[in-house]
Amino acid sequence: MEVSLDCPVLVLNRLWQPIHTCSVRRALRLVCLGHAQIVQTDGEARYQTHDLLSWEEHSSAHLTGEMIRTVRHVFRVPRIIVLAAYDRIPRKEVKFTRQNIFLRDKFICQYCGKDFPERDLNLDHVVPRDKGGKMTWENIVTSCIRCNTRKANKLAHEVGMGLLRQPRAPRWRPLFGTEFEDPADESWAQFLHPDRDKVRVSA
Numbered sequence: 001m002e003v004s005l006d007c008p009v010l011v012l013n014r015l016w017q018p019i020h021t022c023s024v025r026r027a028l029r030l031v032c033l034g035h036a037q038i039v040q041t042d043g044e045a046r047y048q049t050h051d052l053l054s055w056e057e058h059s060s061a062h063l064t065g066e067m068i069r070t071v072r073h074v075f076r077v078p079r080i081i082v083l084a085a086y087d088r089i090p091r092k093e094v095k096f097t098r099q100n101i102f103l104r105d106k107f108i109c110q111y112c113g114k115d116f117p118e119r120d121l122n123l124d125h126v127v128p129r130d131k132g133g134k135m136t137w138e139n140i141v142t143s144c145i146r147c148n149t150r151k152a153n154k155l156a157h158e159v160g161m162g163l164l165r166q167p168r169a170p171r172w173r174p175l176f177g178t179e180f181e182d183p184a185d186e187s188w189a190q191f192l193h194p195d196r197d198k199v200r201v202s203a
Contacts, residue, residue, distance in 0.1 A: 005068070010188045012039070012082040018191050019086075024068070027081045031055070039080040041187035049082060079187045094170050096137060098123060104170045105142035111151065111161050116144050126167065128153040137169035 005025040013019050022030075030036040037049035040058065050058060059067070059076040066077040094100055101123060108115045110124075124143040127133030130153055141163065143151070156162055 007066075007077065008185075009078055010080045010185070010191065011036075012080060012191060013086050014083055016082060016191070018188070022081075024077055027078050028052075028068075028075075030081060030083070031078075034084065036081040036083050038078040039082055041079050079185045080191070096135075100170070101137075101140055102142055104137075104167075108142065108164070109144040109147050110141040110164045110167070111143055111147040111156065113164055114144065120145060122148045124148050124151060126163065127155065131155070138167055141167050 006023045008021040009024055009027040010018055011020050011022055011027070027036070027038075031038055031052050034051075037051055038055045040046055040048045040050060043062070055078070056073055056075060059074055062076060064076075068075045068077060102118060102121060106115070107118065107121065109121070122143050122145055124141050124147070125133040125135075126139050126141060133139050147161065151159055151161055
């Protein structure tokens with residue numbers, strides 16, 4: 001079965017943590033340059049890594065699934081690659097939205113400490129707008145309708161209320177972003193949602 005060179009490949013950093021995806025074309029180029037190796041995702045040698053030469057040998061012995069064919073060579077389509085040097089997970093700025101504020105605060109009112117369904121939650125300015133408060137991560141919190149009504153346009157201490165914690169911008173990683181919610185290939189699952197008891201990485 002032939003495959004598009006634009007299909008997604010999962011990219012792991014040097015510590016075998018997922019950082020993003022790239023195309024099959026880009027993955028093979030990284031392997032050719034020696035910047036990455038292909039991770040075998042099936043068979044007894046699962047999780048063994050391959051350079052381009054050993055991947056071609058592996059592919060020739062396992063002519064199943066999606067293949068890439070050239071005039072002289074045939075390769076199985078790589079599903080996962082691991083980078084040779086890069087060991088950091090880049091920070092990703094989280095979009096400032098109502099939903100992400102609820103996620104940051106875990107759907108818990110930051111005044112009474114109770115959790116609520118989303119329909120019963122609101123957003124509150126810690127420092128009210130008429131007192132100079134801005135629409136920022138550090139000034140917006142999740143609140144229930146009752147606490148929001150009680151606080152109104154006052155500071156929390158003015159009405160005998162307090163915050164559970166000071167609001168900050170979240171520092172989520174790409175792994176928790178939507179790009180990995182619906183993996184393009186089932187072989188990615190072990191890296192996106194790892195079961196540590198089943199992972200054995202070859203040397």
